[in-house]
Amino acid sequence: xxxxxxxxxxxxxxxxxxxxxxxxxxxxxxxxxxxxxxxxxxxxxxxxxxxxxxxxxxxxxxxxxxxxxxxxxxxxxxxxxxxxxxxxxxxxxxxxxxxxxxxxxxxxxxxxxxxxxxxxxxxxxxxxxxxxxxxxxxxxxxxxxxxxxxxxxxxxxxxxxxxxxxxxxxxxxxxxxxxxxxxxxxxxxxxxxxxxxxxxxxxxxxxxxxxxxxxxxxxxxxxxxxxxxxxxxxxxxxxxxxxxxxxxxxxxxxxxxxxxxxxxxxxxxxxxxxxxxxxxxxxxxxxxxxxxxxxxxxxxxxxxxxxxxxxxxxxxxxxxxxxxxxxxxxxxxxxxxxxxxxxxxxxxxxxxxxxxxxxxxxxxxxxxxxxxxxxxxxxxxxxxxxxxxxxxxxxxxxxxxxxxxxxxxxxxxxxxxxxxxxxxxxxxxxxxxxxxxxxxxxxxxxxxxxxxxxxxxxxxxxxxxxxxxxxxxxxxxxxxxxxxxxxxxxxxxxxxxxxxxxxxxxxxxxxxxxxxxxxxxxxxxxxxxxxxxxxxxxxxxxxxxxxxxxxxxxxxxxxxxxxxxxxxxxxxxxxxxxxxxxxxxxxxxxxxxxxxxxxxxxxxxxxxxxxxxxxxxxxxxxxxxxxxxxxxxxxxxxxxxxxxxxxxxxxxxxxxxxxxxxxxxxxxxxxxxxxxxx
Numbered sequence: 001x002x003x004x005x006x007x008x009x010x011x012x013x014x015x016x017x018x019x020x021x022x023x024x025x026x027x028x029x030x031x032x033x034x035x036x037x038x039x040x041x042x043x044x045x046x047x048x049x050x051x052x053x054x055x056x057x058x059x060x061x062x063x064x065x066x067x068x069x070x071x072x073x074x075x076x077x078x079x080x081x082x083x084x085x086x087x088x089x090x091x092x093x094x095x096x097x098x099x100x101x102x103x104x105x106x107x108x109x110x111x112x113x114x115x116x117x118x119x120x121x122x123x124x125x126x127x128x129x130x131x132x133x134x135x136x137x138x139x140x141x142x143x144x145x146x147x148x149x150x151x152x153x154x155x156x157x158x159x160x161x162x163x164x165x166x167x168x169x170x171x172x173x174x175x176x177x178x179x180x181x182x183x184x185x186x187x188x189x190x191x192x193x194x195x196x197x198x199x200x201x202x203x204x205x206x207x208x209x210x211x212x213x214x215x216x217x218x219x220x221x222x223x224x225x226x227x228x229x230x231x232x233x234x235x236x237x238x239x240x241x242x243x244x245x246x247x248x249x250x251x252x253x254x255x256x257x258x259x260x261x262x263x264x265x266x267x268x269x270x271x272x273x274x275x276x277x278x279x280x281x282x283x284x285x286x287x288x289x290x291x292x293x294x295x296x297x298x299x300x301x302x303x304x305x306x307x308x309x310x311x312x313x314x315x316x317x318x319x320x321x322x323x324x325x326x327x328x329x330x331x332x333x334x335x336x337x338x339x340x341x342x343x344x345x346x347x348x349x350x351x352x353x354x355x356x357x358x359x360x361x362x363x364x365x366x367x368x369x370x371x372x373x374x375x376x377x378x379x380x381x382x383x384x385x386x387x388x389x390x391x392x393x394x395x396x397x398x399x400x401x402x403x404x405x406x407x408x409x410x411x412x413x414x415x416x417x418x419x420x421x422x423x424x425x426x427x428x429x430x431x432x433x434x435x436x437x438x439x440x441x442x443x444x445x446x447x448x449x450x451x452x453x454x455x456x457x458x459x460x461x462x463x464x465x466x467x468x469x470x471x472x473x474x475x476x477x478x479x480x481x482x483x484x485x486x487x488x489x490x491x492x493x494x495x496x497x498x499x500x501x502x503x504x505x506x507x508x509x510x511x512x513x514x515x516x517x518x519x520x521x522x523x524x525x526x527x528x529x530x531x532x533x534x535x536x537x538x539x540x541x542x543x544x545x546x547x548x549x550x551x552x553x554x555x556x557x558x559x560x561x562x563x564x565x566x567x568x569x570x571x572x573x574x575x576x577x578x579x580x581x582x583x584x585x586x587x588x589x590x591x592x593x594x595x596x597x598x599x600x601x602x603x604x605x606x607x608x609x610x611x612x613x614x615x616x617x618x619x620x621x622x623x624x625x626x627x628x629x630x631x632x633x634x635x636x637x638x639x640x641x642x643x644x645x646x647x648x649x650x651x652x653x654x655x656x657x658x659x660x661x662x663x664x665x666x667x668x669x670x671x672x673x674x675x676x677x678x
Contacts, residue, residue, distance in 0.1 A: 017048075019032040019033045019036075019044075021482070022044050022047075022482065022483060023044075023343070023482060023483035023484060023485075024482060024483065024484050024485045024488060025273070025344075025430070025483060025484050025510075025513060026428065026430050027273050027274040027275060027340075027344075027347075027428035027429075027430035027431075027513075028274070028340075028343070028344055028347055028483060030426075030428045031274065031344075031347035031348075031350045031351065031428065032044055032347065034350050034426060035346070035347070035350050035371075038350075038374065038423075040350065040371055040374050041367070041370075042346045042347070042350075042367070042371065043343060043346060043365065043367065043479045044343075044479060044483075046479075047479035047480060052480065054073065055071045055072070055073045055612065056609065057607055057609055057611070058073060058074055058097075058609065058610075058611045058612025058613075059096070059097040059100050059101065059608075059609030059610045059611065059612050059613060060072040060073065060074070060085075060093045060096050060097055060100075060612030060613055061096070061100075062087050062091060062096040062099070062100070064099065064224065064225065064226050065089070065226040067088045067089070068087065068088065070087030070088055070089075070091070070096070072085040072086075072087065072093045072096060072612065073612065074093075074611065074612040074614070078614065079614060083614075083615075089226055089227065091226075091230065092230075092613075093612055093613040093616075094232045094613045094615050094616040095230050095231075095232060095235075096613070097232070097609070097610050097612060097613030097616045097617075098232035098235040098236060098613070098616050099223075099224040099229075099235060100609060101235075101236075101239065101589065101609070101610060101616075102220050102223070102224050102235050102236070102238065102239050103220065103221070103224055104586040104589040104590070105220065105239045105242055105243055105586075105589055105590045105593055106217050106220040106221055106224075106242055106590075107586040107587075107590075108246070108585065108586040108587035108588065108589050108590030108591065109213075109216070109217050109242045109243060109245060109246035109250070109590040110217050111361075111362055111585075111586070111587050111590075112246050112250050112251045112254070112548075112549050112587060112590065113182065113213045113214070113217070113245070113246055113249070113250030113251070114250075114361075114385075115250070115251075115254055115289060115290055115361070115362075115549055116182075116213075116249075116250035116251060116253050116254030116257075116549070117179070117182050117213075117250070118290060118292065119253075119254045119257045119258055119261075119290070119292065120175060120178045120179040120182075120253065120254075120257055121179065121400070122134060122261070122292050122400040123171075123174075123175045123178070123257040123260065123261055124172070124175030124176065124178075124179055125400050125401065126171075126261060127168065127171035127172045127174070127175045128172055128175075129168075130401065131400050131401050131403065133296060133400070133401075133402075133403040133404045134261055134400065134403070135261075136167065136168075136171050136260060136261065137260070137261060137262060137263045138259055138260050138261075138262075138263050138264050139167055139260075140264075141256070141259050141260050141264050141441075142167070142170060142171060142174065142260045143170070145174065145256050145260070146170050146173075146174050148190060148191055148193070148194065149173070149174050149177035149178060149190055149191075150177060150190065151170055151173040151174050151177060152165065153165055153170055171260075175257075177190070178253050178256075178257060181212065181213055181249060181250075181253060182212065182213045182214045182250070183212060183214055184211065184212040184215070185211060185212055185215055186211055186212075187211060187212075188209040188210065188211060189209070189210045189211070189212065189213060189244075189245055189248065189249040191248055191249055191252050191253060192209055192210065192244060192248045192249065194248065194252070194556065194559060195248060195555075195559060195571070195598065196559055196562045196563070196569065196570050196571060198569050198570040199570050199571055199572075199598060199599060202570075202628070203240075203244065203597075206237070206240075206627070207237070208237055208240040208241050208244060208597065209241070209244070210241045210242065210244050210245030210248075210249055211241075212245070213245045213246075213249045213250045216238065216241040216242035216245045217242050217245070219238055219241075219242075220238050220239065220242050223235060223238055232613075232615070232616045232619065233619065236619065236620075239593055240593065240597045240628075242590070243590050243593035243594035243597060244594055244597060244598075246590045246591075246594055247551065247552055247555055247590075247591065247594030247595070247598065248552070248555065248594065248598075251549045251550075251551065251552045252552035252555070252556075254549050254552075255546070255549060255550050255552045255553060258291060258329070259439070261295075262291065262295055262333050263333055264439055264441055264442075265332035265333055265436075265437040265438075265439045265442060265546065266437050266439070266441075266442045266445070267435050267436070267437045267438060267442060267446075268331070268332065268333075268334075268335045268435070268436060268437045269335060269433065269434070269435055270331055270335045270336070270337050270338070270433075270434055270436065271337045271338070271431045271432060271433055271434065272337060272338035272431060272432050272434055272509060272512035272513050272517075273338070273339075273340065273428070273430045273431045273432060273512075273513045274339060274340055274344065274347065274348060274351060274427060274428045274430065274431075275427060275428050275429050275430045275431030276319070276321050276337035276338065276339055276431050277319065277321065277339065277348070277351055277353045277354070277427045278316075278317075278319045278353070278427075279353055279425045279427055280315060280316045281310075281315050281316055281317050281318060281319040282310045282313070282315045282317070282318045282319065282355050282414055282415050282418045283319050283321070283353050283354050283355050283356075283414075284297070284301065284318065284319070284320050284321075284354075284355060284356045284357075284358060284410075284411065284414040285320075285321055285322065285323055285339050285348055285354050285356070285357045285358070286320065286321075286322050286323070286326050286327070286330065286358045287322065287323040287324055287326060287327075287345055287357055287358065287359045287360075287364065288324060288325070288326045288358075288359050288360035288361055288362060288363070288364060288383075288386075289324065289325040289326055289329075289360060289361055289362045289363070289547065289548070289549065290326070290360045290361060290383075291326065291329035291330065291333075292398070292400065292403065293358075293360060293382055293398040293403065293406065293407060293410075294322070294326050294329065294330055294358075294360075295330075295333075296403045296404050296406070296407035297320065297358065297407045297410060297411060298320065298330065298334055298336065299404065299407065300404065300407040300408045300410070300411045301318045301320050301411050303408070306318060306408070306411050306412070306415065309412065309415050309416075310415045310418065313415055313416065313418045313419055314418065314419060315415070315418050318411070318414075318415070320336050321336060321337045321338065321339035322336055322337075322338060322339055323338075323339050323340050323341070323342075323344065323345050323348060323357075324341065324342055324345070324362075324363050324505075324506065324509075325362075325363075325505060325547030325548050325549065326360065326547075327339065327340075327509065328436070328504070328505065328508060328509070328544070328546050328547040328550075329546070329547050331436050331437070331544075332436055332437040332439075332544075332546055333437075337431075338434075338509050338512055338513075340509065341477050341484075341506040341509040341510060341513075342363050342476050342477040342506050342584075343477040343479060343483050345357075345364075345365055345368055346365065346367060346368055346371045349368060349371045349372055349375055349377050350371065350375075351425060351426055351427050351428075352375055352376075352421060352422075352423045352424060352425045352426060353421075353425045353427055354375075354377045355376070355377065355378065355414045355415070355417045355418050355421075356377065356378045356379075356380055356410070356413055356414030356417060357372065357377055357378070357379050357380070358380045358382060358410055358414075359379065359380070359381055359382065359386070359388075360382050360383045360386065360398070361383050361385055361386045362386075362585075362587070363476070363585065364386060364388070366388055366389075366390050367390070368388075368391075369388050369390040369391025369392070369393050370390055370391050372391055372392075372393075373391050373392060374423075375421075375422060375423055376417060376420040376421050376422045376423075377417075378394055378413055378414065378417050379391065379393045379394070380393070380394045380395070380396055380410055380413060380414075381393055381394070381395045381396075382395075382396055382397060382398040382406070382410070383397075383398060384397060394413065396409055396410050396413070430513070432512060432513050432514065432515045433515070433518055434512040434515075434517035434518060434544070435517055435518055435519065435539075435540055435544075436508070436512070436517060436544035437544065438502075438539075438543040438544055438545050439545065439546070439553055440545075440553050440556045440557040440560060443455070443458075443543065443557060444560065446537055446538070446539055447537065454564060455557075455560045455561050455563070455564035456564045456565070457537075458500075458561065458564070459561060459564045459565065459566045459567055460566075461529075461533050462567060462575060462658070463566055463567070463658050465529060465658070465660070466498065466529035466530065466532055466533050467498055467499070467500050467529060467530055467533055468497055468498040468499050468527075468529070468530075468575065468646070468649055468650075468653070469499050469500075469574075469575035469576055469577070469646075469649035469650075469652070469653065470499065470500055470501075470502065470558075470561070470574065470575065470576040470577075470649075471491075471494045471499045471500070471501045471502070471576070471577055471578075471579060471645055471649075472501075472502045472503075472551075472554045472576070472577070472578040472579065472595070472600070473487070473490055473491055473494070473501050473502075473503050473507050473578075473579045473580075473581065474503060474504045474505050474507050474508075474548065474551055474554075474578070474579070474580055474588075474591065475487075475505055475506065475507055475548075475579075475580030475581065475582060475583040475588050475591075476505065476506050476548075476580075476582060476583050476584045476585050476588060477506050477510075477582050477584065478582040478583065478584040478605075478606050479584075480584075480606055480607070481582055481605070481606050483582075484510040484513070484514075484582070485638065486581035486582045486605045486606070486638045486641070487506075487507045487510040487511065487581050487582055488510060488511070488514050488516075489581075489638035489639060489641075489642070490579055490581045490605075490638050490641050490642045490645075491503070491507070491511055491516060491542060492516075492525055493638070493639060493642035493643070493646075494642050494645065494646070495516075495522075495525050495526045495527070495530060495541040495542065496525060496526065496527055497527055497642075497646050498526065498527035498528075498529040498530040499530070499645070499646065499649060500530055500533075500541060500543070501541065501542040501543065502543050502545050502554050502557060503542055503543065503544055503545065504544075504545050504546050504547060504548055504550050504551050504553070504554070505547060505548040505551075506548075506582075507580075507581070507582075508544045508545075508546075511542045511544070512544070516540065516541070516542045517540050517542055517544050518540055519534060519535070519538055519539060519540050521540055521541060521542070522534035522535060522540065522541045523535070525541065526541045545557075548587060548591065551591050551595075555571075555594075555595075555598060558571045558574060558576065558598070558600075559571065561574060561576075562574065567656060568656060570599055570629065571598050571599040571600060571629075571630075572598075572599025572600070572628070572629025572630060573599075573629075573652065573655070573656065574599075574652060575649040575650075575652040575653045575656070575658075576600060576601075576649065576652070577600065577601045577602070577603065577645035577648045577649055578592070578595045578600045578601065578602040578603070579602070579603050579604075579605075579641065579642075579645060580592060580602075580603075580604050580605065581604075581605035581606075581638055581641060582605055582606060583604055583605065583606065584606070588604075592604060592632065593632075595630065596624060596628060596630040596631060596632055597624075597628045597630065598628075598630060599628055599629040599630045600630045601625075601630055601631060601633065601645070601648045602630060602631070602632055602633065603632075603633045603634070603635050603641055603644060603645055604632070604633070604634050604635075605634075605635065605636055605638065605641055606636065607634070607636075608620075608632070608634040620632040621633055621634070
């Protein structure tokens, strides 16, 4: 589609064609304008000319057999009396919407869990010394997680003394036990027991504890086949099993094993946005979600031989940067800058500075190959699950047994492409400083130090009212809304009202670009209570906790808050709420559902494809709270979105009896002695 065609398509809607109407990010706006000038089509153009399917948006289009698709639109004005809509097989709107919802949960859980499986396989290969490229780096975390997998870390000696076990033996047993969680057919996924005891017992009572990660995903696909499960509540129960298997299983195990292999993240400084690219350097952008290969690329790019090769080609060095969650993984452990989020992957190529874009799995737009053909950029696919048919891509397959050699080949390909730049390089000036890497262990340390690490100071400040509550704001970008506007509006509104924000994924990147991931941001954007806490502790008001698979870190942080005491006995008691303002992927639905069944009020923006089935919609938005203590909600307007989260937080504060901030009292010595005596 040419620029003129885009303008004509938008003109029909009587809307102006301005890049700043499509994104709140100046760097992205500049590159959209350049793409228009060069007549290069991007997702921003297609979002203007291609409207979503009205019935698909409602969630009531069924194509699960060849008799369809059966389309059951909601009548204007809603359903009056009995809902008589049915597909050819008799499936109701509620059944169709529940099946479609369930299949999104299955796909999202499969994506995260397949990621986790790959990590577990590489971890086990490293533990068995079958690969020399990966090593156990964080033995402290290995020893912490081993008991969760039923692995003993000590052994009794001949004289009854307690002896430490060999670390390699522990690693092998942890790897074997972790990998078994995917294929087991009975019992339960062992890491689900990390949830607070009341939550675990609730899942057990409801019968939704996952037996095995893969088993629950497969069962969703079976149940949603034509003529199987035709009761929306029963379908949703299976969604819960699969989602718990994702959040408290596959994703959590992936995060744990990545930390053991590559090091547990702690705060690190860096920068974000397209301005991190360097015109006089070889620019290799790593895009996707799995850190296994990208960790090797970091090492390969630092080799003196690679730096010398880059200089021999006329470059001053090699600049690595990341897009999407691979970016977050590399940022947290190495300080590698963030090039951009999901909607910036085409725009990074439009700068003309990207010599190689290396992709693995998830959220890779097929169109990057087409955009790359307009420039010199080499698009390199690396995973056998994810090849691109469009354009002229290169496939360099990653294998954990030859990972470093594969990485060197990739880096060399990018370097050798540097002299082939075919168009002028135009890199936006915009880039922002950030501090990232707040694993739940790092938060623990920041709040209490080495010897008194604890979540108690966070709880104390929630109880005394300085911090109103906790907001988990995560998720993708969505071209159906203004790029990053929802993310930033929701986050700014929350911290303005003293709600500390935990963030992952593309929301974290949006916040980084807007300068919200620095301690200095607290004075500018926060209410007085949260600003005081951030200044005292030295943390940003928005804590970057990692990639989208690392939402498990938010679950663990919530569990630690419960454990610290004073804020109830379960996650559902906490003054906390979840949010995905610009979600677009099926992974987001799985994430949203495992937060809901963990007891968290979870608000999505843009759309949720259930509106065509009012009974099922009501079950998600209202009835689930009576079952799990958490529920779904859809709020499109970002201000209202944030306000509903704040209202929920206030409701939980009132239930805990902490809805009124404590009066601050200065004690003299006599008063202190009286207090101690009491």
